[in-house]
Amino acid sequence: MKTRTAVLYAAGEPIRVEEIELDPPKEHEVLVRMVAAGICHSDHHVATGEMPAYLPMALGHEGAGIIEAVGPRVTNCKAGDHVVLSFIPGCGKCRYCLSGHSNLCNKGSATTLGPQLDGTFRMHSGTTNIGQFCLLSSFSEFTVVPDISVVVVDKEYPLNRAVLASCAVPTGVGAVIHRAKVTPGSTVMVIGCGGVGVNIIQGVKLAGARMIIAVDIHDFKLEMAQTLGATHIINAREKDPVRAAKELTDGMGVDYAFEAISTPETIGQAAAATGKNGIIVIVGLTDAKVTSMPIPPMLFVLLQKTVMGTIYGDSQPQKDIPELLALYKDGKLKLDELVTRTYTLDQVNEAYNDTLQGRTIRGVIEFN
Template identity: 45%
Template sequence: MTREAKAVVCRDWNQPIQVETIQVSPPKRNEIMIKLAACGVCHSDLSAATGKIQFPPPLVLGHEGAGKVVAVGEGVTAFKEGDAVISSFISMCGKCRQCVRGRPVLCENAAKALITLPDGTVRTHDSQGNALNVFGACGVMAEYATLHVDNAVKIDQNVPLQNAALVGCAVMTGVGAVFNTARVEPGSRTAIFGVGGVGLNAIQGCHTAGAEMIVAVDTNPEKLEMARQFGATHTVNASEEADAAKAVKKLTGGVDYAFECVGSGAVVAQAYKSLARGGTAVVVGVADPADKTSIGTFSLPADERTIKGSWLGSARPQYDFPRILALYQAGKLKLDELVTRTYSIDDAPQAFLDMEKGINARGVIMFD
């Protein structure tokens, strides 16, 4: 049946987000409806609300959610009512060249489900019956959401859902950049530029991978202190350094892996500059489409340096989400500590303001 739900909606770019009551239609074939328990407040949601990520409004925000299945559509066999799930904004057809070679984050057909479900339609409408787009085929900053089965991952019922939700983006993006994209080796020297929600997870990924040195770089002293709690061995306050890359090199002699978690062409250049010979810079942050990065071309062959991108930690959601949660359950990854404040959905505007101020490691909207 159709469910009435409070949801966080972007009505227009660069306008305040709104909490509205919407209608969520029941699942069709190969779809499930979930009752959300928690949704992380991510910078990507803010980027969608400002137009930096150009998903056309009106748009139901939210892509980092967890909840319980309350209805299943025709043909669904992998899920049943009561299952705990995490949303995944990666839509994968399973048939294109990228999917069959194990790179679902690069699915050649994923563009069909950026603001709708994979069939090109939505299950969300406002109080006047007008269709509402959904962020990344999810739109889970709402009390209920209907998703395609490929955009949901079943998880262990024993994992607290406010922690599990973060695996859908921040944790997967940071930890996955270390495990999957860079494949950091034990004894490596690493640097993380930008230690917000994603950067903190890159830090703990490096720690879990056995890195010898983990240098956190940021302009916020409070974030740098938090970085130490997640495994950073050294910190560099970029606001106090004329050249943060030189400061990193002074500490380490040059790092084997540098992770840019800001979304800035200038910071990408700093990360690249901090590398030792043979080092790899991994670009994790989402920059403005017009932003550029300038590096010394000669250093690419002469020093055999590499620069590469990482989208959602090069994830294979059905495999990687449970794997990350298993590490959490074994005490090898911190998730409880990432949730620094929870909000009701009515307080979502405040959660976005706090995110812009950099107050939280991760703010999470909790649903009744």
């Protein structure tokens, strides 16, 4: 079948929206009609070459849609089901899946390689095979994905909001609840208040922190952070975040610092903002060429600090995505407020420009 898809042919070039050929689903695969896809910075890392990946690549990894057809031996979903896509598949059999860390599933190593899990391609332009980012390619009217990459959700949830539970929400909330395990009454700083950062703030609020310091350089993002639970906001262009953290905690520093921008400078700020026994959590993706951080190792010994990374919020998508949507239904987690602007598929480059310019919390592509 034919489908219109956003394809990157070379790093540094604009993303092209074009009609390509899509093969039917094979064994343990499903055909999804996309309803919505989120604009996440991770795809931009591929577009710039900061994240090495197969090219050409059909982009998009945050998505929600409706199952159109299923391939042989698919038992976890059926045609007509509403699904949220998981950008890391979960086999349910490897050591990591069985130990409660399906975000680290061994199948996840295929997310930037291009072909599907069986080593063959489903998307083609003439004789050229087109890879699928994270095995998904959600920037496409239709896509074929592994059955272990779909999470069936209740049809009561609007898919143009449920789409945020595909990446941004579990990445942010999970970093707090599952990875850092923030304790009630603690003090927290969040550096970067974009699509992931604001969900870290929502997670910290759910965890019962008494002080939530939001840091960004865009006032409208800081205002949204405050709406979502931040108790203090710091514009880093006007005030040093480290100094602010010390002042607000009587010189002690915060208990936890989450870094959602991932430059060496901001990671260093997160480390410096924490006090004794502090926990620094790196959530965003750095350029693959970055190999050092400005953090004196002595601090980890003398002040007993901990630095940790997290992918997908250490979440179990099959369990956590429905639970996050239930929190949304109960009014305990905000999704509607996070969508700053919607776009058509043809506006994908404009959507990324808006993201890079700091104009959006989360942009969402909506399909007809």
